[in-house]
Amino acid sequence: MQTDQFKKTLLTAFTTEASELLEQISCTLQQEWSSTTAQLLFRHFHSLKGTAALLEFENLTQAAHLAETLARSGFEWTRSELQYIFEYITRSIEQIINNQTELAAYSSANADELINRINMQESSVEKEKQVLFQLFTKHLLNFEGKNSSMQSSSIKTLIRAADLMEISDLSVELSRLVSASNDYTDEQLQQHLLEQLITHESFGNDFLNFYQKAKQ
Amino acid sequence: MNQLQVLIVDDSPTAALFLQAKLEAAAENLATLAITRAKTGEEALIAANETHFDLAILDVVLPGIDGFSVCQTLKTKQQSRVVALLTALQSESDKKKGSDAGCDVYIIKPINEATLSSVLKLAYIKAQSIGVR
Secondary structure, eight states: OHHHHHHHHHHHHHHHHHHHHHHHHHHHSSSOOHHHHHHHHHHHHHHHHHHEEEEEEEEHHHHHHHHHHHHHOOOHHHHHHHHHHHHHHHHHHHHHHHHHHHHTTTTTTOOHHHHHHHHHHHHHHSSSTTHHHHHHHHHHHTTTTTOOHHHHHHHHHHHHHHHHHHHHHHHHHHHHHHGGGGGOOHHHHHHHHHHHHHHHHTTHHHHHHHHHHHHH | EEEEEEEEEEEEEHHHHHHHHHHHHTTTTTHHHEEESSSHHHHHHHHHOOOOEEEEEOOOOOOSHHHHHHHHHHHHTEEEEEEEEEEEEOOOOHHHHHHHHSSSSSEESSSSSHHHHHHHHHHHHHHHHHHHO
């Protein structure tokens, strides 16, 4: 049923709609935080997730799902995380639009080639779970030069993110770390957090590689 | 061939386009479809005042009036024989809201072609059973 022409039409509809949604998200993120703002953000990210899923853009779908989950919680602390994910999604969609424009110039390119190429690029740039990795890396890198109270606050943010994403065992481990934070120096706390993440089954060596690359 | 009046309510043009294509493919050899599309709950209710639908497929998360409320109105006013909610919301509380709103089918995204085909057949049988069209 999905003819080549139909897939191309769908892809065009997606890029148009996604661009509009990103504009709306950008405006909403600048508004004062309230339950209405959170609800609007939830709705926009939810729409993005749905349309990205239709075209099987897995990383984009996952990123939008993470944002949707955070926004639905309604907590103001999610704002900076939502901004971060929004920037990731914007970059991804810009890549899709660029690819679409570039490939449209070749009359031999069919819709499957377009979609495969986008998916290949998407997976080479960002592997599965890397949005979550980025979120945690951002907090780890922000540890540098921060006092222990700010570090604990940062870990608490990660605990809430882990809770929302239902990674409960990580949430428990991170909570233990916060309780024991007074026993560590700032460097030790950062090191322990990193150890917790790289020994966790959802993160592991993939996360370590990602973190080291980001640190360079 | 019989004709079914179908209402698609989704604020996403991409999703509506996709769903329409899936429905038309599933309806092949069964019935022709007269499809009305609405982007908001308000638009859906206006359309339902003008046309009696055999099948309404509603997204839940919509700007303004949500899919649950639209569903409830369509069922209360008997403006559609079959109402299906099509959503990514899959918690038990959301499903209960759908059931409380009187939906006939609660479909979790992504769209399953077999389910869509069954829903279409359900609408077809209901339309046939009262001898309309």
